[in-house]
Amino acid sequence: MTIKHALIRNWGCQMNVYDGQRMADILVKLNYQLTDDPDKADLVIFNTCHIREKATEKIYSELGRLYPNKPNMPPEKRDRIVAIAGCVAQAEGEEILKKSPIVDMVFGPQSYHRLPEMLEKLGRKKGTKILDLEFPTEDKFDALPATNVTYMASSPKPVTAFLTIQEGCDKFCSFCVVPYTRGAEYSRPAAKIFAEAENLLQQNIQEITLLGQNVNGWQGMGTDGNQWSFARLLYGFAETFPQLKRLRYTTSHPRHMDDELIRAHGELPLLMPYLHLPIQSGSDNMLKAMNRGHCRDDYLRIIDKLRASCPDIALSSDFIIGFPNESDKDFADTINLVNQVNYASAYSFKYSPRPGTPAALLTEQIDEKIKSERLQILQQLLNAQQKAFNLSHIGKTLPILFEKHGKHAHQLIGRTPYLQPAYADLSDTKIGQEIDCVVDTLTAHSFAVKPIHNAA
Numbered sequence: 001m002t003i004k005h006a007l008i009r010n011w012g013c014q015m016n017v018y019d020g021q022r023m024a025d026i027l028v029k030l031n032y033q034l035t036d037d038p039d040k041a042d043l044v045i046f047n048t049c050h051i052r053e054k055a056t057e058k059i060y061s062e063l064g065r066l067y068p069n070k071p072n073m074p075p076e077k078r079d080r081i082v083a084i085a086g087c088v089a090q091a092e093g094e095e096i097l098k099k100s101p102i103v104d105m106v107f108g109p110q111s112y113h114r115l116p117e118m119l120e121k122l123g124r125k126k127g128t129k130i131l132d133l134e135f136p137t138e139d140k141f142d143a144l145p146a147t148n149v150t151y152m153a154s155s156p157k158p159v160t161a162f163l164t165i166q167e168g169c170d171k172f173c174s175f176c177v178v179p180y181t182r183g184a185e186y187s188r189p190a191a192k193i194f195a196e197a198e199n200l201l202q203q204n205i206q207e208i209t210l211l212g213q214n215v216n217g218w219q220g221m222g223t224d225g226n227q228w229s230f231a232r233l234l235y236g237f238a239e240t241f242p243q244l245k246r247l248r249y250t251t252s253h254p255r256h257m258d259d260e261l262i263r264a265h266g267e268l269p270l271l272m273p274y275l276h277l278p279i280q281s282g283s284d285n286m287l288k289a290m291n292r293g294h295c296r297d298d299y300l301r302i303i304d305k306l307r308a309s310c311p312d313i314a315l316s317s318d319f320i321i322g323f324p325n326e327s328d329k330d331f332a333d334t335i336n337l338v339n340q341v342n343y344a345s346a347y348s349f350k351y352s353p354r355p356g357t358p359a360a361l362l363t364e365q366i367d368e369k370i371k372s373e374r375l376q377i378l379q380q381l382l383n384a385q386q387k388a389f390n391l392s393h394i395g396k397t398l399p400i401l402f403e404k405h406g407k408h409a410h411q412l413i414g415r416t417p418y419l420q421p422a423y424a425d426l427s428d429t430k431i432g433q434e435i436d437c438v439v440d441t442l443t444a445h446s447f448a449v450k451p452i453h454n455a456a
């Protein structure tokens with residue numbers, strides 16, 4: 001049988017990375033080999049992100065860059081299949097087929113499990129176009145083959161993995177496309193999640209990051225037949241997988257940060273002391289206009305409780321700058337909140353109006369120049385906080401989970417519990433091990449570390 005090659009490119013959030021991995025699981029079953037080489041690929045899948053305008057533009061320019069001549073070729077001469085998947089596919093659908101004749105298939109984040117049928121349909125008749133944007137009633141996850149973590153990675157085998165436990169969003173923040181591209185909130189049953197985790201552990205995975213657009217909003221059927229909360233699921237992980245070294249989760253919503261979950265951060269050594277908890281703005285006016293469903297004080301109260309439960313927890317957030325109507329006072333409230341919380345790291349973006357969202361219709365859009373100025377001020381502050389957080393670890397001993405090779409021979413790269421990258425001189429055999437190391441120096445955002453025992 002001839003081997004076919006497939007190239008999968010991911011943009012956007014971790015959930016897209018996970019979906020890309022699952023598409024690889026399907027394709028390998030269909031006798032595809034994965035490749036990074038665009039010229040070699042018989043099938044190209046762009047797994048796209050629609051969150052900001054730039055993310056969407058990149059897809060079209062990348063398509064043109066990789067395959068510049070293809071749009072002029074008659075369909076019967078084309079043998080390479082080009083597919084657009086992910087959130088741009090879900091949002092723009094048929095438009096993509098019209099705009100880019102090079103594209104053969106368009107399918108969304110909830111329909112990629114039907115790839116085998118789609119490819120079969122395409123193979124039967126040259127020039128066919130496939131469009132599948134259904135939010136199916138069947139369980140996508142049930143239709144997927146078991147995941148194999150080696151497909152997407154080159155050697156060495158990965159020691160960390162993502163596991164999607166929750167999908168979709170019912171929050172409808174006024175700026176955001178996710179509820180439209182990913183559909184309604186859905187939680188997978190605990191038994192299915194544990195079965196997938198078990199499979200990952202058998203492949204030498206040491207750290208699992210649970211994923212969901214509102215991951216801490218997970219609530220589902222427990223393995224005991226009762227309804228479980230997200231915190232209960234985390235305790236379930238600790239009970240079921242004593243051999244697992246690290247557990248993380250992202251992205252969480254302040255509205256689901258309940259006391260039981262905050263307690264879990266203090267009680268579960270398995271749960272890493274790092275939390276990405278986006279607030280978007282420090283101004284109550286903006287939070288209201290954004291339809292976030294929480295105010296600044298709600299958020300600050302959660303942070304206080306989290307720090308009381310887990311004193312060393314490192315915090316991260318997302319910020320949107322220049323939302324319609326944002327005044328100097330609103331922006332000052334954001335700066336003031338950042339000073340109050342003191343973040344270990346954070347992401348900040350200029351507001352980007354997205355078609356179909358309520359905020360895009362607001363007339364009081366902020367001037368680009370003001371957005372840029374405010375973003376720069378915020379990013380300077382966040383960078384300074386990140387640097388101070390990192391410098392506070394110099395000379396301390398931290399457990400580093402080593403994941404892969406570094407730039408130089410005998411160098412390995414890993415992460416601290418707080419997600420900071422760290423590198424040390426160590427042999428390959430230490431990949432997958434958590435080793436206590438002294439933090440020597442900080443270069444850019446990574447630490448040079450040394451094992452406290454002679455572990456090399």
Ligand code: SAH
Nearest residue numbers: 175176213251278318319349350351352354
């Ligand atoms: N579910 C997550 C966010 C997912 S989107 C949450 O509620 O926190 C990831 C981030 O993209 C958001 O936190 C937000 O900061 C940013 N984002 C979303 N829509 C945006 C827009 N229209 N313009 C700029 N940034 C946006």
Ligand code: SF4
Nearest residue numbers: 169171172173176178
């Ligand atoms: Fe978007 Fe808000 Fe849902 Fe997060 S909670 S995915 S920002 S709508």
Ligand code: F3S
Nearest residue numbers: 012013049050051087
């Ligand atoms: Fe982007 Fe879709 Fe994720 S819009 S951020 S890939 S949910």
